[in-house]
Amino acid sequence: MTRIVEDSQRYYRWQSFGPADRRTDDLWVDLNTLHKSQVQIHGILSNTHRQAARIALSFDFPFYGHHLRQIIVATGGFIFMGDITHRMLTATQYIAPLMANFDPSFSKNSTVRYSDNGNLFVVQWDKVRLKDREAEGPFTFQAALHRNGTIVFNYKDIPVPVARINSTEHPVKVGLSDAFMAFLPSVQPSDTKQRTIYEYHRVEIDTTKIANRSAFEFTPLPTCLQHTSCDLCLTSNLTTGCGWCNTLQRCSDGIDRHRQEWLDYNCPEERRTNNYWPSMKFRNQGCQSSYAEVELGGHEKEGFIEAEQCC
Numbered sequence: 282m283t284r285i286v287e288d289s290q291r292y293y294r295w296q297s298f299g300p301a302d303r304r305t306d307d308l309w310v311d312l313n314t315l316h317k318s319q320v321q322i323h324g325i326l327s328n329t330h331r332q333a334a335r336i337a338l339s340f341d342f343p344f345y346g347h348h349l350r351q352i353i354v355a356t357g358g359f360i361f362m363g364d365i366t367h368r369m370l371t372a373t374q375y376i377a378p379l380m381a382n383f384d385p386s387f388s389k390n391s392t393v394r395y396s397d398n399g400n401l402f403v404v405q406w407d408k409v410r411l412k413d414r415e416a417e418g419p420f421t422f423q424a425a426l427h428r429n430g431t432i433v434f435n436y437k438d439i440p441v442p443v444a445r446i447n448s449t450e451h452p453v454k455v456g457l458s459d460a461f462m463a464f465l466p467s468v469q470p471s472d473t474k475q476r477t478i479y480e481y482h483r484v485e486i487d488t489t490k491i492a493n494r495s496a497f498e499f500t501p502l503p504t505c506l507q508h509t510s511c512d513l514c515l516t517s518n519l520t521t522g523c524g525w526c527n528t529l530q531r532c533s534d535g536i537d538r539h540r541q542e543w544l545d546y547n548c549p550e551e552r553r554t555n556n557y558w559p560s561m562k563f564r565n566q567g568c569q570s571s572y573a574e575v576e577l578g579g580h581e582k583e584g585f586i587e588a589e590q591c592c
Contacts, residue, residue: 285355292457292484293432293501294502295500296498298541300493300494302496304498305495309435310401314383319396326354326385329385331571335353336352338397339577342428344362344376349362354404355428356385357371359379362375363534368571368572369570374478377454379434379436379443379455379491382413383409384412388408390408390410391419403425403426404423404424406420406421406422412450414441419438420440431499433499434497439492443491454487460481463477463479463541481537505520507520524549529548
């Protein structure tokens, strides 16, 4: 299936800023002005292609209402935000300022570096070039994750319009995405349960607005998950469609990363059609966009059905 999950602006609202906007300069985080001890150059990501590495945040970062402490930064201009690692990191659950086939190993000047001050995490793909199109010039851009959940994409040098970046060998995406895992019903009782990933929301931005010295700012909107009591869950005017599951002591609209648990405990489903599932289910199509995660540190990859839209 190649249907795009519609962005309802239910989870984020955003603004774009161009070279003439003063806000653009305010949003850019100049890592060169920070003390060397505050900026880490990732040695492996800066010298490899199609690799990803786990990084621990110093704060809980709210993403689609879920609080995350670990992220996976990839050489290809994006951050994987999923709980379960796999080779199809480009499929969903990402923060992608500019997902493309970047190869930091091409030049000694190309680096992936980051900074975390306890309130803000910034990762910068610095002077990275597209694989097999290195002559077109270096790209420099950032993703900034604020403790309050705000996400900023900053672009300093974009030598090629995004529309001209080839997606044959690697997906080209800009935006946000999240998904949940669920178990497919087994055909035979003896069958092993198989995980399926369902993308329930995606933010895709207008890539024609990406240029030298431009930025996008994403502000998170309230979600059902933030309510910690039944009363707040059912009466808050900040959110709609929320239901309270007494067994789990959780507020949800039934579509978030805890979807499987919500079903397992027979939590309320009256807000949605029975057996509702998002419109996109991923299946492995053998695309040439797999990533290997480096420095796993004992975290095993878990297998499930996934898919990519690059074919």
